[in-house]
Amino acid sequence: MNIQTDIVILGGGIAALQAARKLSTRFSVHVLTKANFTISSSYKAQGGIAAVISADDQFHSHINDTFIAGEHHHYEENVRTLVAQGSRYVKQLLQEGFPADYLENGQLSLGLEGAHSQKRIVHAGGDATGKHLIDYYIAHLPPSPRMTLHTYEFAYELILNTRGECCGVRVKTAQGQKTYYASYVILATGGAGALYSCTSNHAHSFGDGVALAYLAGAEVTDMEFVQFHPSLLYVNGACGLVSEAVRGAGGRFVDENNKPIMEGKHPLGDLAPRHITAYEMYQMRAAGKEVFLDISMIDNFEQKFPTITKLCQQHGVDIGIGKIPIAPGSHFLMGGVVATAQGETSIPRLLAIGEVACTGVHGANRLASNSLLEAITFGQLMAEHLLQTGTKQQHFNEALPLKKAMPSPSFTKQELQKAMLQTAGIVRHAEALETLSLQLSNTWQPVDFSNATQAQIELYFMHVTASLIVRGALLRTESRGAHIRQEYEQQTDWSKKWIVFQRGNVNVRNTLYEYNQIEINASTVL
Numbered sequence: 001m002n003i004q005t006d007i008v009i010l011g012g013g014i015a016a017l018q019a020a021r022k023l024s025t026r027f028s029v030h031v032l033t034k035a036n037f038t039i040s041s042s043y044k045a046q047g048g049i050a051a052v053i054s055a056d057d058q059f060h061s062h063i064n065d066t067f068i069a070g071e072h073h074h075y076e077e078n079v080r081t082l083v084a085q086g087s088r089y090v091k092q093l094l095q096e097g098f099p100a101d102y103l104e105n106g107q108l109s110l111g112l113e114g115a116h117s118q119k120r121i122v123h124a125g126g127d128a129t130g131k132h133l134i135d136y137y138i139a140h141l142p143p144s145p146r147m148t149l150h151t152y153e154f155a156y157e158l159i160l161n162t163r164g165e166c167c168g169v170r171v172k173t174a175q176g177q178k179t180y181y182a183s184y185v186i187l188a189t190g191g192a193g194a195l196y197s198c199t200s201n202h203a204h205s206f207g208d209g210v211a212l213a214y215l216a217g218a219e220v221t222d223m224e225f226v227q228f229h230p231s232l233l234y235v236n237g238a239c240g241l242v243s244e245a246v247r248g249a250g251g252r253f254v255d256e257n258n259k260p261i262m263e264g265k266h267p268l269g270d271l272a273p274r275h276i277t278a279y280e281m282y283q284m285r286a287a288g289k290e291v292f293l294d295i296s297m298i299d300n301f302e303q304k305f306p307t308i309t310k311l312c313q314q315h316g317v318d319i320g321i322g323k324i325p326i327a328p329g330s331h332f333l334m335g336g337v338v339a340t341a342q343g344e345t346s347i348p349r350l351l352a353i354g355e356v357a358c359t360g361v362h363g364a365n366r367l368a369s370n371s372l373l374e375a376i377t378f379g380q381l382m383a384e385h386l387l388q389t390g391t392k393q394q395h396f397n398e399a400l401p402l403k404k405a406m407p408s409p410s411f412t413k414q415e416l417q418k419a420m421l422q423t424a425g426i427v428r429h430a431e432a433l434e435t436l437s438l439q440l441s442n443t444w445q446p447v448d449f450s451n452a453t454q455a456q457i458e459l460y461f462m463h464v465t466a467s468l469i470v471r472g473a474l475l476r477t478e479s480r481g482a483h484i485r486q487e488y489e490q491q492t493d494w495s496k497k498w499i500v501f502q503r504g505n506v507n508v509r510n511t512l513y514e515y516n517q518i519e520i521n522a523s524t525v526l
């Protein structure tokens with residue numbers, strides 16, 4: 001089945017829906033998600049939206065906190081855009097009537113999270129901000145005949161025309177296959193947390209969007225920067241997030257003997273940047289000790305954190321005893337498809353927004369609650385840009401797809417997730433990275449996706465995205481932010497150097513943006 005439209009958006013999270021509701025005022029838009037709109041990392045987001053709203057807060061303070069958390073590996077102009085425009089868009093959302101949490105006196109309730117120097121986190125439903133945002137967007141989509149939402153459609157190949165522009169996407173559905181031809185394809189597919197066996201992400205966040213774009217020839221960068229969150233509920237494995245807002249409300253990391261763990265480790269203590277706290281939890285657990293969040297001092301925990309309370313109940317943890325067992329787990333990909341603040345990638349008419357994109361706003365480690373802000377801000381900016389400048393695609397003469405290769409099935413999904421956690425997790429070492437890199441890329445065979453199942457393609461995508469993470473981690477011979485190399489404890493002159501992958505090549509460069517016109521050849525190998 002073939003469909004011709006103006007815009008296809010891949011993904012069902014906040015960035016996708018923020019863009020869709022704006023774009024459908026002018027364009028015909030098809031939004032495709034591989035699951036449904038309640039199954040995404042956005043929907044699971046407990047933490048809120050960081051934004052300069054309070055009269056006591058200032059842009060430069062939020063910008064500075066972002067730089068410190070990300071250890072100065074940012075594209076600074078985009079950080080300024082994120083903070084300033086983001087504040088405007090969040091205020092608009094509140095004025096529209098988004099049901100955020102308010103205090104009894106009618107003032108917006110602004111929370112504190114790790115590495116923020118101000119209370120600036122907007123929440124909704126306590127710890128259910130992502131769910132409330134998605135529900136709000138879905139309920140308030142403009143009643144436009146131009147917008148169609150599709151669930152359980154899995155995008156497996158971007159289509160490029162002979163001019164090197166993106167002009168569509170092939171998908172698999174329960175009924176078979178579909179091809180969308182479009183003037184623009186927008187990637188809003190989220191992150192890659194599920195490449196690791198311990199994650200806060202949705203179980204199918206395999207980094208599909210990064211793999212799709214990379215296989216089509218787009219630039220991908222900063223893949224070594226994978227954020228680990230220090231507090232996932234841990235009962236025989238990771239069971240979900242215990243938001244940093246719990247520590248913002250007074251919660252503390254403690255050991256088996258209730259001894260505070262972060263005391264003397266960092267001036268911000270329990271609210272230190274995530275790579276610091278996650279590393280401490282990792283060290284403790286590697287030494288065979290259990291770690292907990294002490295929540296005994298938080299009044300009305302159930303009312304303040306209903307999602308976490310339910311999660312604990314589901315896994316047999318009695319919050320009445322005032323302690324939640326935790327472990328660190330993969331949470332956010334700072335890297336991704338190189339994209340401008342307007343979403344433009346190195347492939348014309350292919351755009352990327354949200355976690356799948358790398359605009360350089362998170363540096364080496366994302367500041368808490370900047371991700372929902374990113375989704376809202378860059379979703380909107382990209383949409384405004386297309387509304388002003390978008391043109392119809394006239395060329396649907398397809399280029400031959402790039403030659404792809406299927407990894408040998410030597411890694412099952414579970415094996416790969418385990419290997420990634422062990423080798424490309426919180427602490428990395430060259431020898432193990434090299435071995436894993438070889439295992440991931442030495443056994444590629446030509447493959448035709450049209451006959452492969454979704455599960456086979458997802459496993460393939462996992463190998464592609466994992467391979468980029470591992471190779472990035474191997475190349476960056478320093479420790480910075482979320483990337484910790486055992487043999488290189490310090491930061492070196494790798495500051496503001498971007499490791500950029502494209503079409504089987506890797507470049508280290510001093511700038512995030514350096515677009516080359518892409519020539520499409522029939523047989524470029526991964």
Ligand code: SIN
Nearest residue numbers: 046047243244368369
């Ligand atoms: C959290 O609630 O701790 C997560 C928020 C975020 O990742 O920004």
